[in-house]
Amino acid sequence: MRWASAHSTLADPAAAAGEVATALCSALGDDPVDLVLAFFTAPLAAGAETMAAALRSALSPGTLAGVSARGVVTRSRELEEGAALSVVAGRLPGVQVRPFLLLQETWREPSADEAAFDLIAPGVRGAELVLYAGDPYSL
16 A cells, blocks of 8 residues: 655645645656545635546546545644645555445434445445544534
8 A cells, every 4th residue: 555645735726736636646656546535624615626626637536535624634734724735645456445425314313224324325334444524514
């Protein structure tokens, strides 16, 4: 496995994603990556699709997930004010990444029905690791 991370504090979403993508490609090479996790602060939230498109174009990830937050963590510090984008990318040979999205409409309360749970959260049962980013205001 090979991992890299990079961050940007540029206020322009396209420029921030470009800066991060350049650093990640430098660290990982030009081959596609399996997983990209992007974390960005509120000033960049309106440009989430722009950042996603730039990261997809540069890294060709098998899975890309992004989360907005009050602050983000980088390799060296926590950024809680202003624009910030922090991205972790990895090449994961032999690892199966199965993204899913739980919405309030599909997850009103815990499900005792395993088959129903498997439909809304495929791959979770039996997984060695599940990463979950929750929205405390709606889910």
